[in-house]
Amino acid sequence: MAAVMDLQASAPLPPGLGEEQLAFRRAARDFALAELAPHAARWDAEAIFPREAIARAGELGFCGLYVDEAAGGSGLSRLDATIVFEELAALDPSTAAFISIHNMATWMLTRYAAPALRAAWGRGLASGAQLASYCLTEPGAGSDAASLKTRAVRDGDGYVIDGTKAFISGAGATDVLVVMARTGGEGARGISAFAVPADLPGIAYGRKEEKLGWNSQPTRGVAFEGVRVPAGHRLGEEGEGFRIAMKGLDGGRLNIAACSLGAAQGALDAARRYLGERRQFGRKLAEFQALRFKLADMATQLVAARQMVHTAARKLDAGSADATVWCAMAKRFATDAGFSICNDALQLHGGYGYIREYPVERLLRDCRVRQILEGTNEIMRVIVARHLLDTEEELR
Numbered sequence: 421m422a423a424v425m426d427l428q429a430s431a432p433l434p435p436g437l438g439e440e441q442l443a444f445r446r447a448a449r450d451f452a453l454a455e456l457a458p459h460a461a462r463w464d465a466e467a468i469f470p471r472e473a474i475a476r477a478g479e480l481g482f483c484g485l486y487v488d489e490a491a492g493g494s495g496l497s498r499l500d501a502t503i504v505f506e507e508l509a510a511l512d513p514s515t516a517a518f519i520s521i522h523n524m525a526t527w528m529l530t531r532y533a534a535p536a537l538r539a540a541w542g543r544g545l546a547s548g549a550q551l552a553s554y555c556l557t558e559p560g561a562g563s564d565a566a567s568l569k570t571r572a573v574r575d576g577d578g579y580v581i582d583g584t585k586a587f588i589s590g591a592g593a594t595d596v597l598v599v600m601a602r603t604g605g606e607g608a609r610g611i612s613a614f615a616v617p618a619d620l621p622g623i624a625y626g627r628k629e630e631k632l633g634w635n636s637q638p639t640r641g642v643a644f645e646g647v648r649v650p651a652g653h654r655l656g657e658e659g660e661g662f663r664i665a666m667k668g669l670d671g672g673r674l675n676i677a678a679c680s681l682g683a684a685q686g687a688l689d690a691a692r693r694y695l696g697e698r699r700q701f702g703r704k705l706a707e708f709q710a711l712r713f714k715l716a717d718m719a720t721q722l723v724a725a726r727q728m729v730h731t732a733a734r735k736l737d738a739g740s741a742d743a744t745v746w747c748a749m750a751k752r753f754a755t756d757a758g759f760s761i762c763n764d765a766l767q768l769h770g771g772y773g774y775i776r777e778y779p780v781e782r783l784l785r786d787c788r789v790r791q792i793l794e795g796t797n798e799i800m801r802v803i804v805a806r807h808l809l810d811t812e813e814e815l816r
């Protein structure tokens with residue numbers, strides 16, 4: 421794997437990135453090389469959640485990257501965060517993705533919690549000493565998340581939560597659940613968000629799902645039965661929960677897109693190296709023009725995807741009115757490109773790409789789900805098309 425990183429080290433930074441971002445990139449790469457790369461294949465094969473490695477990522481500030489410094493975070497920009505996630509994902513896309521989801525949930529909690537709640541959880545979460553899950557999806561409410569049925573009913577000085585969440589990343593291994601639940605009528609405006617300690621009475625975790633990838637992090641359903649939370653655990657006002665969930669996802673989608681860039685870079689570098697080593701028909705594979713062209717197309721796609729992710733991150737950092745649609749475009753484009761590049765890299769390895777001795781099959785498996793979660797890529801198209809047809813504003 422060291423050779424992979426050597427190749428990456430020589431890659432020029434895209435335009436518009438400064439020395440500071442170069443330093444973040446170096447720190448993330450050094451961490452990934454030392455703490456993730458040596459173990460990622462085993463964590464995947466044995467479905468081990470690397471709690472200690474994530475805590476060490478927290479010590480470097482990677483668990484609260486764009487959380488305010490006052491709340492215990494690193495106070496970096498969304499652009500900086502994408503650079504860090506890309507580097508982590510180049511060597512372990514599954515663990516990087518969990519860290520990215522934790523960042524999203526931590527940002528939501530610290531951004532929208534009342535001061536006492538923020539003080540209680542902020543530093544622990546941003547330092548990686550405690551971990552967070554994001555609980556929106558339900559068995560009957562996936563893409564149509566605003567139809568969720570979990571209820572939070574006001575009872576004295578608190579709420580009682582009942583319902584079931586599905587596919588929750590990290591569930592059973594995290595300390596706090598950011599839960600979207602219905603406090604009002606139907607639709608998005610009837611939803612509120614809550615920070616729920618993960619060990620409260622009435623919370624039950626389902627079996628660990630067996631998955632194609634993302635094996636270094638557990639995915640479980642979560643059932644809430646008569647779970648009492650104080651009113652002070654609500655994030656924002658009643659009825660603001662869906663908006664808060666979507667604000668979280670703007671950044672979350674960038675993070676997921678950045679993880680796809682990382683996996684794709686890892687796969688591209690592996691393929692580039694392999695073409696230089698493997699010989700068939702008396703020649704190196706790197707001498708066949710069809711394969712050279714394939715590699716060129718992979719690199720072109722990757723660079724285009726990275727530029728789009730960085731542009732969307734700048735839009736979010738600037739608070740642009742159209743940031744959501746840029747984040748959706750970047751997520752759609754980068755996760756599709758990431759999967760396609762990993763798939764091409766596997767093909768360039770021939771049969772060796774399919775076996776676990778080489779990293780590309782794991783990169784491919786860990787890339788696939790990014791086209792599905794945090795809004796499927798079809799839903800990303802819904803968001804972009806709605807913007808184009810309903811606002812008639814240009815996207816530039």
Ligand SMILES: Cc1cc2nc3c(=O)[nH]c(=O)nc-3n(C[C@H](O)[C@H](O)[C@H](O)COP(=O)(O)OP(=O)(O)OC[C@H]3O[C@@H](n4cnc5c(N)ncnc54)[C@H](O)[C@@H]3O)c2cc1C
Nearest residue numbers: 554555556557562563587588589639792793794795796798
């Ligand atoms: C490994 C993993 C981890 C996850 N982690 C989390 C998590 O931490 N927290 C969380 O809340 N959720 C999580 N999810 C859930 C994920 O966000 C949902 O799976 C996703 O939003 C899709 O919902 P669904 O699976 O119900 O599919 P459905 O909504 O049933 O969609 C099925 C198909 O129909 C398409 N479709 C649906 N509606 C439309 C439409 N209007 N137009 C066009 N096509 C449409 C979809 O794109 C998809 O192809 C995770 C999922 C997985 C697999």
